[in-house]
Amino acid sequence: METLRADKTGQRVRKNEELLSIYSPQLVASQQEYVLALNNLKVLEKSPIEDIRRGAEELVKSSRERLKLLDVPAHQLHDLTDSQSIKKSLHIHTPADGIVINIGAREGQYVTPETELYMIADLSTVWVYAEIYEYELPWVKEGDPVEMRLAGVPGRTFKGRLAFIYPYAEAKTRTIKVRLVFDNADLLLKPDMFAEVTIHAGKQVDTVVIPSEAVIRSGAQTQVLVVRGPGKFEPRQVTTGLSSNNDIAIINGLAAGEEVVTSAQFLIDSESKLNEATSKMLEPSATTTSEPNRLQAEQGAHRHD
Numbered sequence: 001m002e003t004l005r006a007d008k009t010g011q012r013v014r015k016n017e018e019l020l021s022i023y024s025p026q027l028v029a030s031q032q033e034y035v036l037a038l039n040n041l042k043v044l045e046k047s048p049i050e051d052i053r054r055g056a057e058e059l060v061k062s063s064r065e066r067l068k069l070l071d072v073p074a075h076q077l078h079d080l081t082d083s084q085s086i087k088k089s090l091h092i093h094t095p096a097d098g099i100v101i102n103i104g105a106r107e108g109q110y111v112t113p114e115t116e117l118y119m120i121a122d123l124s125t126v127w128v129y130a131e132i133y134e135y136e137l138p139w140v141k142e143g144d145p146v147e148m149r150l151a152g153v154p155g156r157t158f159k160g161r162l163a164f165i166y167p168y169a170e171a172k173t174r175t176i177k178v179r180l181v182f183d184n185a186d187l188l189l190k191p192d193m194f195a196e197v198t199i200h201a202g203k204q205v206d207t208v209v210i211p212s213e214a215v216i217r218s219g220a221q222t223q224v225l226v227v228r229g230p231g232k233f234e235p236r237q238v239t240t241g242l243s244s245n246n247d248i249a250i251i252n253g254l255a256a257g258e259e260v261v262t263s264a265q266f267l268i269d270s271e272s273k274l275n276e277a278t279s280k281m282l283e284p285s286a287t288t289t290s291e292p293n294r295l296q297a298e299q300g301a302h303r304h305d
Helices: 025-044 050-070 074-083 134-139 263-280
Strands: 019-025 087-092 098-105 118-121 126-134 145-150 154-171 177-185 195-201 209-213 217-219 219-227 230-235 239-244 247-252 302-304
Touching: 019 025, 019 134, 025 074, 050 074, 074 087, 126 134, 126 195, 134 177, 134 239
Parallel strands: none
Antiparallel strands: 019 087, 098 118, 126 177, 145 154, 145 195, 154 177, 209 247, 209 302, 217 219, 219 230, 239 247
16 A cells, blocks of 8 residues: 555545555556557557457457456556556545545555455435334334434434335344435434434224223233113123224224223223122022123224224
8 A cells, every 4th residue: 555545534535536546566467468468469450360360459358357357447547558658556546425434454554355445335325223112013114204313413303214124023122123214415314323213104094993991901801891781881802903092903893883981991890700700609500790880981982094
């Protein structure tokens, strides 16, 4: 490594900007081979034997391709073709706009093809990783709009989209990782910053929902108390779906318009079970039901968009 033009991490570079100059015996030898091939073609291009002419042309072509594969810039290759003057060192340009994230070598250092000279990242678009809980997974899908706020950029809301949902859960946190994409033309978003993210999930329409407190969960059963008349209630098993904003969707077991108990349902459920158990002990063959009164439904099931 002879001269390092971009010598600071965090430095912004533009496409085709000169990064460094490097001396390599292989580069010098490849230049010499290319110049010899040019001179050979000049002598043999008027040969009456077609195979000789073609062989000289192929030698020039292969020598030129070797220099290209060694990342010799096009303008230096053009100068070498015109002047046939071999350069001791060649300079290398950056292939794209970006920010220098890491510099793997310094001036005077010996490098090999395995040495990472630079790591340059294009930060005009950034990925943001977020984690969602399992119960939130049915709500989100690829393409959902997202918003992000950062403590380091107060008062600014960044808008992006959900680009990918990873097909596995994290073993320790039991969460699912999602990848969000944001434009970063101003370079305000920096790697490893902590952000607060909001995903605007889609809606579920034509769904029967009830207040979450109306659901009674006991063991493997989930039920609600349906109002059958004044002071009369019917316990009914239901299948629940997604929940949001203290409401829960009912997939099966309840129709829109039916009234359900939202408060005191625990007392109804407990008293009915106690009376049933007492009746069975007194009259094992008898079937007794209890319907406590003075309790009324406060909320009906409704269709929610």
